[in-house]
Amino acid sequence: MALASAFWVLRSAYFLVETVPVGAVLWLDLLYYVASGGFAVVITLVLLRLAGRTGARAAWMRRCTRPSARRCSSPPAATRRRTSTCYGCRD
Numbered sequence: 001m002a003l004a005s006a007f008w009v010l011r012s013a014y015f016l017v018e019t020v021p022v023g024a025v026l027w028l029d030l031l032y033y034v035a036s037g038g039f040a041v042v043i044t045l046v047l048l049r050l051a052g053r054t055g056a057r058a059a060w061m062r063r064c065t066r067p068s069a070r071r072c073s074s075p076p077a078a079t080r081r082r083t084s085t086c087y088g089c090r091d
Contacts, residue, residue, distance in 0.1 A: 004042040010035035 014032040 007035045007039035
């Protein structure tokens with residue numbers, strides 16, 4: 001959270017500057033965008049950690065790793081049999 005706070009302070013510093021030399025406008029805008037992005041990334045990581053989603057993918061995002069598994073062509077998706085390790089594959 002300290003890193004998120006540091007990014008937020010940098011982002012807020014953008015609004016404290018009233019007049020900027022022409023050569024510094026690009027750098028000040030870059031500081032603002034990097035600080036905003038850094039804050040968003042840090043907060044996202046903190047919230048994902050609090051949600052318990054640190055390393056494991058959601059079950060529907062997992063790829064089937066069994067060599068003998070084939071994708072189901074029928075029946076429709078609503079009636080497919082799902083296993084705990086592989087979704088959408090035939091056993």
